[in-house]
Amino acid sequence: MAPAHPLGESRFVTTADGRRLHLRSAGSGEVTVVFEAGLGMSGVCWGLVAxxxxxxxxxxxxxxxxxxxxxxxxxxxxxxxxAGDLDALLSSLPGPFVLVGQSWGGPIVRLAAARGKSDIRALLLVDPSDEHGDDFFLPGTRRRMAVAGPLTRTLAGVGLYRLAARIGAALPEPLFTQFRTENFGRRGARALHDEVRHFLPGLAELRAAPPDPGTRPVTIVSAGGGVLRAAHTASAAALPHGRLVVAEESGHNVMLDRPALVVEEIRALISAAAAP
Incomplete structure (x- = not known):
């Protein structure tokens, strides 16, 4: 018999339009922690944390x-x-929930939480994309983002995109092989291309109408320096129950560089979510 997958049992949720979303679930308890990955990434990127x-x-x-x-x-x-697909996923699961989103996953979980599910109790944003970052709205950023998707697909077509999988080198086998296969081939490049095209418009929407988390605790783990750290600081300060945690000596993928820190912050929010 094949060994159990480190991220748990595999199953599918069907959306209202008949599509299947793949998930893996493990553990038990009063609280369900749902993980949202960054741009173009599959869930296996949480292999050191979940x-x-x-x-x-x-x-x-x-x-x-x-x-x-x-x-x-x-x-x-x-x-x-x-965010609509995350809504569909949550509707199939037992709450209460702690939502964890990294990079572009941060805005996704923020939007889902603001749309009214009362059993979303807390959010952890891991070096999230943040509309307070003014650099995102500069002409140079728009030019770079416009070519990012097509360039990624070109690199995938000639097999060079797989070299970028080294960012997940801390993942043990078989998770690293899964990470490379799912995210750094032609299909992964197409998914990144499709999402990155709407990254800056999505940030502009958030800047115009920030999602309201209500009274939920929101912890922001920031690895970014300079403008991004300043954006995270401003976002945490603007929230009724916002908290900023600085991930020193970490790159953008904090869940791979500093997994113990991410686990610690999730556990703190689990305790808050379980409280009556």
């Missing part, structure tokens, strides 16, 4: 549409549509 959290709670790691084991989704892959 198994440890599963000792204290139910964990759900899933693949967005067009990524990993999930079906493709309708285009355009706007922030609203990504």
């Amino acid at each position: 198994p440890l959290v599963a000792r204290d709670a139910r964990t759900v790691v899933y693949d967005r549409a067009g990524i990993g084991g999930s079906d493709d989704g309708p285009r355009p892959r706007t922030l609203d549509r990504l």
Whole structure:
């Protein structure tokens, strides 16, 4: 018999339009922790964090549409549509929930939480994309983002995109092989292309109408220096129950560089979510 997958049992959730979203679930407890990955990434990027959290709670790691084991989704892959798929996932799971989003996953979980599910109790944003970062709205950033998707697809077509998988080198086998296969081939490049096209428009929407987390605790783990750190600081200060945690000596992928820190912050929010 094959060994159990480190991220848990595999199953699918069907959306209202008949698509399947792939998830893996492990652990048990009063609280369900749902993990949202960054731009174009499958859920396996949480492979150093979710198994440890599963000792204290139910964990759900899933693949967005067009990524990993999930079906493709309708285009355009706007922030609203990504959050809509997360809504569908949450509707199939028992709460209360702690939502954890890294990079572009941060805005996705923020939008889902603001849309009214009362059993979303807390958010952890791991070096999130942040509309307070003025650099995102400069002409040079728009030019770079415009070429990022097409360039990625070109590199995938000639096999060079796989070299970028080294960012997940801390993942043990078989998770690293899965990470490379799901995220750095042609399909992974297409998913990144589809999402990155709507990254800056999505940030502009957030700047115009920031999602309201209500009274939920929101912890922001910031690895960015300079403008991004300043953006995270401003975002945490603007929230009624915001908290900033600085991930020293970490790059953008804090869940791979400093997994113990991420696990510690999730556990703190699990305790808050479980309180009556």
